[in-house]
Amino acid sequence: MNLDLQFTPITLSDRCEALRGEVRDFLDEQRREGVIPETLRKVGMEYSADFSRRLGARGWLGWRWPKAYGGSEGTALERYVITEELLAAGAPVRAHWVSDRQSGPVLLTFGTEDQRQKYLPGVAAGECFFCIGLSEPNSGSDLVSLQTRAEKIDGGYRITGTKLWTSNAHRAHYMLALFRTSKATADDRRAGLSQFIVDLDTPGIKVRPVVNLAGEHDFNEVHFDGVEIPDDCLVGEAGMGWRQVSAELAYERSGPERWLSTFHVLARLVETLGTDVSDETRREIGELFVELLTLRRMSLSVAGTLEAGQPPTVQAAVVKELGTRFEQRIPRVAHKLLCDCPDFEDQDSIARELLEHAILWSPAFTIRGGTTEILRGIIARGLGLR
Amino acid sequence: MQFSFTEDQQMIRDTAESLVARSCQMTEVRAFGDGQSDFVDALWQDLAKAGFNGALVAESHGGSGLGMLEAGIALEALGGALAPVPFLSTTAVADLIGRLGSDEQKSRYLSKIAAGQISAAIVGCPDPAHRDENGALRGQWAPVANAESADLLLVVVADTATGDADSYSVNVIEDIKDSCTVETFDTMDRTRRGFGAITLTGAAGVPLAGSLDGDGYARLGAILAAGSAVEMLGGAVQVLEMAKTYAMERVQFGRPIGAFQAIKHMLADQLVALEGLRSLVWAALWAIDNAPEEAPLAAATAKAVADQVALQLAGENIQIHGGIGFTADIDAHLYVKRVQLDRLVWGPPGIHTDFLEAHLEEMA
Ligand SMILES: Cc1cc2nc3c(=O)[nH]c(=O)nc-3n(C[C@H](O)[C@H](O)[C@H](O)COP(=O)(O)OP(=O)(O)OC[C@H]3O[C@@H](n4cnc5c(N)ncnc54)[C@H](O)[C@@H]3O)c2cc1C
Numbered sequence: 001m002n003l004d005l006q007f008t009p010i011t012l013s014d015r016c017e018a019l020r021g022e023v024r025d026f027l028d029e030q031r032r033e034g035v036i037p038e039t040l041r042k043v044g045m046e047y048s049a050d051f052s053r054r055l056g057a058r059g060w061l062g063w064r065w066p067k068a069y070g071g072s073e074g075t076a077l078e079r080y081v082i083t084e085e086l087l088a089a090g091a092p093v094r095a096h097w098v099s100d101r102q103s104g105p106v107l108l109t110f111g112t113e114d115q116r117q118k119y120l121p122g123v124a125a126g127e128c129f130f131c132i133g134l135s136e137p138n139s140g141s142d143l144v145s146l147q148t149r150a151e152k153i154d155g156g157y158r159i160t161g162t163k164l165w166t167s168n169a170h171r172a173h174y175m176l177a178l179f180r181t182s183k184a185t186a187d188d189r190r191a192g193l194s195q196f197i198v199d200l201d202t203p204g205i206k207v208r209p210v211v212n213l214a215g216e217h218d219f220n221e222v223h224f225d226g227v228e229i230p231d232d233c234l235v236g237e238a239g240m241g242w243r244q245v246s247a248e249l250a251y252e253r254s255g256p257e258r259w260l261s262t263f264h265v266l267a268r269l270v271e272t273l274g275t276d277v278s279d280e281t282r283r284e285i286g287e288l289f290v291e292l293l294t295l296r297r298m299s300l301s302v303a304g305t306l307e308a309g310q311p312p313t314v315q316a317a318v319v320k321e322l323g324t325r326f327e328q329r330i331p332r333v334a335h336k337l338l339c340d341c342p343d344f345e346d347q348d349s350i351a352r353e354l355l356e357h358a359i360l361w362s363p364a365f366t367i368r369g370g371t372t373e374i375l376r377g378i379i380a381r382g383l384g385l386r
Numbered sequence: 387m388q389f390s391f392t393e394d395q396q397m398i399r400d401t402a403e404s405l406v407a408r409s410c411q412m413t414e415v416r417a418f419g420d421g422q423s424d425f426v427d428a429l430w431q432d433l434a435k436a437g438f439n440g441a442l443v444a445e446s447h448g449g450s451g452l453g454m455l456e457a458g459i460a461l462e463a464l465g466g467a468l469a470p471v472p473f474l475s476t477t478a479v480a481d482l483i484g485r486l487g488s489d490e491q492k493s494r495y496l497s498k499i500a501a502g503q504i505s506a507a508i509v510g511c512p513d514p515a516h517r518d519e520n521g522a523l524r525g526q527w528a529p530v531a532n533a534e535s536a537d538l539l540l541v542v543v544a545d546t547a548t549g550d551a552d553s554y555s556v557n558v559i560e561d562i563k564d565s566c567t568v569e570t571f572d573t574m575d576r577t578r579r580g581f582g583a584i585t586l587t588g589a590a591g592v593p594l595a596g597s598l599d600g601d602g603y604a605r606l607g608a609i610l611a612a613g614s615a616v617e618m619l620g621g622a623v624q625v626l627e628m629a630k631t632y633a634m635e636r637v638q639f640g641r642p643i644g645a646f647q648a649i650k651h652m653l654a655d656q657l658v659a660l661e662g663l664r665s666l667v668w669a670a671l672w673a674i675d676n677a678p679e680e681a682p683l684a685a686a687t688a689k690a691v692a693d694q695v696a697l698q699l700a701g702e703n704i705q706i707h708g709g710i711g712f713t714a715d716i717d718a719h720l721y722v723k724r725v726q727l728d729r730l731v732w733g734p735p736g737i738h739t740d741f742l743e744a745h746l747e748e749m750a
Contacts, residue, residue: 363705373646
């Protein structure tokens with residue numbers, strides 16, 4: 001089989017497990033201080049700049065980056081352990097999540113020395129937050145067709161166009177964006193795209209909220225009406241944005257957040273149901289746990305691939321395809337089992353609130369970060385089908 | 387068995403569809419969800435004028451003397467338009483009063499129901515109320531449709547006194563707020579309001595003259611299950627239409643997304659599921675009117691399948707819409723949220739599959 005499709009088994013080192021203990025102790029402390037709620041009523045990651053700063057102070061952001069840029073020079077597997085523990089605890093990690101996961105690594109790989117020095121220490125300290133400016137009204141799955149233009153002007157670029165579904169644009173400092181700097185060529189429609197860092201305080205940028213299905217303001221529409229940004233905002237090589245973004249997307253899809261979004265619902269379900277349950281219920285829960293453990297093994301080997309310095313494109317797509325459908329199924333199963341559970345309506349209002357929030361959010365899992373259909377296309381290409 | 391609509395039924399259907407298109411526009415439904423519209427009374431009146439509220443009321447009481455199939459035709463249109471009216475509970479109540487009420491009780495309620503002057507709620511099917519050792523009525527239900535605004539509440543009570551497991555009385559409560567605790571709550575479904583928990587606090591109301599035997603109880607269960615299923619079918623039909631239309635309009639990679647086989651197959655699977663549901667639903671509604679002994683099984687089957695298919699289609703509609711499907715800007719989310727409630731209101735999904743399981747065991 002194609003080498004790219006291997007899921008190499010990974011055993012976590014003692015160092016990793018020791019780190020896990022440290023993260024857990026820290027999280028317990030945060031819980032005692034009320035920074036992380038004792039009982040979770042929502043799925044997904046809450047936004048807390050304060051908590052991100054605390055993580056930064058512990059050195060757990062920018063974990064793999066050189067110390068010179070505020071990093072800890074740790075391994076991908078150690079980073080895996082940190083993220084897994086944070087997610088399992090329901091910690092409010094949203095503010096820094098994408099900066100630490102993808103924007104930082106892109107700058108580290110493709111940025112200039114000045115850019116690294118300017119942005120990475122802030123990201124690693126949990127003080128500088130990015131959002132991702134890829135999707136547009138007419139370009140989602142077909143990202144390459146994006147139309148927002150960055151025209152070369154004297155000393156910089158002029159940006160005109162609209163980004164859509166930009167999570168956290170209303171509270172991030174910067175957008176790592178993909179714009180068109182020149183026309184696609186006849187033989188390569190991927191040519192002519194470039195990545196930029198956009199300071200969201202730049203005049204001319206309008207961030208309009210888009211209320212989501214759960215009634216929350218989480219993503220946005222971002223208008224650029226002739227916004228001028230300086231030359232040193234260009235990341236990497238002009239026109240080579242597509243290659244850089246492909247690497248970024250592999251990071252975006254690689255982590256345990258792609259199968260842990262509704263883990264709390266499962267945990268709460270087990271707690272609420274108690275020990276006195278039918279065989280059928282046991283089987284349903286058992287099946288979910290089998291999948292959880294399988295996904296965890298697969299996700300670990302994605303981290304192993306990252307550690308080996310290879311792009312985990314296809315493996316990450318496999319894990320996200322499986323993982324998001326898994327996290328989407330949990331609330332459905334929980335709903336069914338809890339409906340059959342006598343007195344559920346009166347007793348456990350927290351479980352009900354959490355379940356309702358999970359039901360509302362679950363359609364997003366198989367859309368954000370690349371739809372299930374697009375991931376299947378990537379997996380098929382990984383198999384050699386064109 | 388006759389599985390196509392008669393000419394009359396087709397006419398009724400055209401009437402229902404054009405009425406709903408006129409009097410229950412999506413802009414109104416959305417505004418209603420935000421608390422900014424009160425078109426519901428007008429819609430209720432229009433339905434009454436067209437004879438739908440009295441579908442199961444005899445002509446002698448001002449009704450149109452039709453059947454559950456015709457009521458189902460209205461329900462399909464109402465479900466498709468996400469109408470916020472308590473049509474199903476009111477229809478089921480009219481049927482019970484017509485069957486069990488004394489002449490006086492019939493005159494007191496039926497013409498008002500048919501004329502759209504009152505609406506009703508019903509509890510106790512499933513889960514009949516019971517009497518405690520002091521003879522006081524006890525029972526608790528949630529969520530109850532129309533709990534907040536019903537003028538009339540019917541309570542199905544298990545008659546343990548007769549020693550017959552299959553005997554029920556039906557009590558009418560007019561002064562709902564004084565006789566029970568009604569706790570209304572918001573649900574995720576913003577297309578309907580006034581769901582609530584109803585707890586009997588001992589008040590009995592007035593029993594309908596006749597009592598309900600096992601067959602009558604089964605008929606009531608079938609009306610509620612099949613009625614809810616046909617409403618869900620209406621929603622699913624709209625959702626498939628919405629998904630198909632978007633798949634033909636939305637262009638990615640230089641083609642409408644409907645040109646990709648992944649989307650084509652999703653839509654084809656949806657159509658297959660929907661047609662299966664449609665057959666089950668109309669068979670159940672037909673059986674209620676024409677083959678009562680088949681109705682409970684047919685209705686439970688229809689509802690069990692509706693619970694799955696409607697959820698599947700509403701969810702996949704969001705998937706096909708991509709990012710915009712996850713917003714409140716288009717109507718896809720309204721259908722998903724409504725389905726979640728539809729699955730619970732007339733008994734949790736489990737009761738229908740449990741019924742089918744019990745039936746299979748009997749057959750074995
Ligand atoms: C909660 C949430 C947060 C998001 N946050 C961000 C963000 O921060 N930054 C950002 O840039 N974007 C963000 N997105 C956008 C997301 O990446 C896009 O929604 C996604 O890529 C799909 O694009 P689209 O919405 O335009 O749907 P479309 O691409 O129009 O897709 C519509 C449907 O067609 C299908 N389809 C499209 N092409 C094909 C094909 N070739 N074969 C088969 N099926 C196909 C899709 O799978 C989907 O079902 C977010 C989305 C969500 C839901």
